[in-house]
Amino acid sequence: MTIELTNVPVNEGITCSTCRANCCRLEVMLITDTGVPEKFIAxxxxxxxxxxxxxxxxxxxxxxxxxxxxxxxxRPLICREFEMGGFECLDERT
Incomplete structure (x- = not known):
């Protein structure tokens, strides 16, 4: 069985040089210790x-x-898992 996706944003060829870093304005919870320096923790x-x-x-x-x-x-775990050009990335850009 195949489920057809509709209204899914098309990847615009997002790269580091074309990224607007929308994900860097989201709240990021620290749920694992990845070594984030204390000065960046609230x-x-x-x-x-x-x-x-x-x-x-x-x-x-x-x-x-x-x-x-x-x-x-x-960087935090969620930042490692947030895929540039992935669905969540494209959703935040719209």
């Missing part, structure tokens, strides 16, 4: 650990000049 209102976000909502670990992650090797 607590949410329930006491859980989340990535620190700047006043404008951007992740504090993003270099705003290059739009690259400054802690890429130690």
């Amino acid at each position: 607590q949410d209102k329930w006491g859980g650990e989340v990535m620190l976000r700047l006043e404008d909502g951007w992740c504090a670990a993003v270099d705003r000049e290059t739009m690259l992650c400054t802690i890429y090797d130690k």
Whole structure:
């Protein structure tokens, strides 16, 4: 049995150089220890650990000049699993 997908965004050839880093404005809960430096960790209102976000909502670990992650090797698990050009990525871009 095959389920046909409709209204699924088409991959626009998203690469690091064309990415708008929409995912870097989402709340990121830290549920595993990947070595995120303490200066990038905040607590949410329930006491859980989340990535620190700047006043404008951007992740504090993003270099705003290059739009690259400054802690890429130690980035949170969800950031590792968020596939550039995948469904969630395309959904956030719309």
